[in-house]
Amino acid sequence: MSRILYDRLGVASTASDAEIKSAYRKLAKKYHPDSRPGDKAAEEKFKQISAAWHILGDPAQRKRYDAGEIDEEGRERVAAGFGGGGFGAGGFGGGRNAGFSGFETHFDGRNGGFGGGFADLFEEILGGRGPRAGGFSDMGGAGMGGAGGGGPGRGGPGMGGSVPDTEARITVSFTEAALGATRRISLSGAGELDLKIPAGATDGTKLRLRGKGQGGGDLIVRLEVAPHPTFRREGNDIHLDLPVTLAEAVLGAKVDVPTLDGQARITVPAGSSSGRKLRLKGKGVPARSGVGDLYVHLKIVLPDQPDPALQAAVKDWAEAHPQLDPRRNLKG
Known part of the structure; x- marks a missing residue:
C-alpha cells in the first residue's frame, strides 16, 4: 500500500478520519496562500495537501487508494491485460483526475451508473472571470433540493432510461465562497464555460450544470471550502481573534482589522478584557438570506519576555487594589 498521501498530511496509514481531517486543517491553515501571499513554495504545498485530503478525506476514495x-x-x-492505455475515450477507463491541474482546484468525477471515474471530463481549471455564467442551478448544501432539484438525469440514446448525473468536487477558498466568484472550467469535448459560485456558498453546496455531464446528463459540482487562517464562519457571521497589547486593552485604542473586502478600523474600548466581543455590522457574509456581521474577539497578548518595569507597575497597582477579585462569582 502506498503511503505518499499519508506522508503529505503527516499521519499514519491507520489514522482515523478525524485525525486525517485535523491534520489537513492544520496544514491548510499553515500553507494557505492568504497567509503566505506570493510564496510559490507554499502554494505548491497547499496544492499537494488539498490533493491528499481530496482522496483521504473521502472514505470510499481512501479505501480504493x-x-x-x-x-x-x-x-x-x-489492471494487467488491458494494456497501458485502459479503455478509450468514451469508455469506462481513464484517470479519475487525469488531464487537469490547477492551484486550489481539484475535481472528482463520479457517475453513479457506470462504476468508473469521470474526472478526466475536466481537462484543466482556468483562472479569472469570463463572460458566461449560466447553465447551472444552486442546489444548496444539504442534498439535491432547491432549484434544479434531485432525481435522475435526462435520458440518453441507447440507455433505455435516464442518464445518471456526473458528480465532481472543487475546492474553493474561504473568500470565494463568502463573496462569490466565477471559475472558468474546460470540459473535454464541450468547450469552456463559467461556473458561478454564489455569494454565501457553504461547504457542501451543490451546483447543477444541465447537460454538461457524461452522456448528456447533468454535471453536479460540489463545493469544498478551504479553511481560512484568520476567519471562522458561523452562519452568515464571521469571527476572528484580534491580538491587542496590554496598553491597548487598558487605555483603549483604534486598530485595523481584516475583513472580507479589506481593512476596517475598530475602536477597542478602554478597560477591555480578553474575550470581549466587538461587532462590525454588515461586514459578514453577503448571502441571499441576509448580510452577516463580523465579530472581533479581543485577545490580550503580553510580551514574550518578562518585563521588569511592567511587572513592577502591575505589582504596585495590585497592592493598591487588593479588593479586586475577578473570580468572586465563580462557583463549583
Whole structure:
C-alpha cells in the first residue's frame, strides 16, 4: 500500500478520519496562500495537501487508494491485460483526475451508473472571470433540493432510461465562497464555460450544470471550502481573534482589522478584557438570506519576555487594589 498521501498530511496509514481531517486543517491553515501571499513554495504545498485530503478525506476514495485501485492523483490503476492505455475515450477507463491541474482546484468525477471515474471530463481549471455564467442551478448544501432539484438525469440514446448525473468536487477558498466568484472550467469535448459560485456558498453546496455531464446528463459540482487562517464562519457571521497589547486593552485604542473586502478600523474600548466581543455590522457574509456581521474577539497578548518595569507597575497597582477579585462569582 502506498503511503505518499499519508506522508503529505503527516499521519499514519491507520489514522482515523478525524485525525486525517485535523491534520489537513492544520496544514491548510499553515500553507494557505492568504497567509503566505506570493510564496510559490507554499502554494505548491497547499496544492499537494488539498490533493491528499481530496482522496483521504473521502472514505470510499481512501479505501480504493489503500487497495491500490487508484494512485496519488486519483487516476485508475490499469489492471494487467488491458494494456497501458485502459479503455478509450468514451469508455469506462481513464484517470479519475487525469488531464487537469490547477492551484486550489481539484475535481472528482463520479457517475453513479457506470462504476468508473469521470474526472478526466475536466481537462484543466482556468483562472479569472469570463463572460458566461449560466447553465447551472444552486442546489444548496444539504442534498439535491432547491432549484434544479434531485432525481435522475435526462435520458440518453441507447440507455433505455435516464442518464445518471456526473458528480465532481472543487475546492474553493474561504473568500470565494463568502463573496462569490466565477471559475472558468474546460470540459473535454464541450468547450469552456463559467461556473458561478454564489455569494454565501457553504461547504457542501451543490451546483447543477444541465447537460454538461457524461452522456448528456447533468454535471453536479460540489463545493469544498478551504479553511481560512484568520476567519471562522458561523452562519452568515464571521469571527476572528484580534491580538491587542496590554496598553491597548487598558487605555483603549483604534486598530485595523481584516475583513472580507479589506481593512476596517475598530475602536477597542478602554478597560477591555480578553474575550470581549466587538461587532462590525454588515461586514459578514453577503448571502441571499441576509448580510452577516463580523465579530472581533479581543485577545490580550503580553510580551514574550518578562518585563521588569511592567511587572513592577502591575505589582504596585495590585497592592493598591487588593479588593479586586475577578473570580468572586465563580462557583463549583
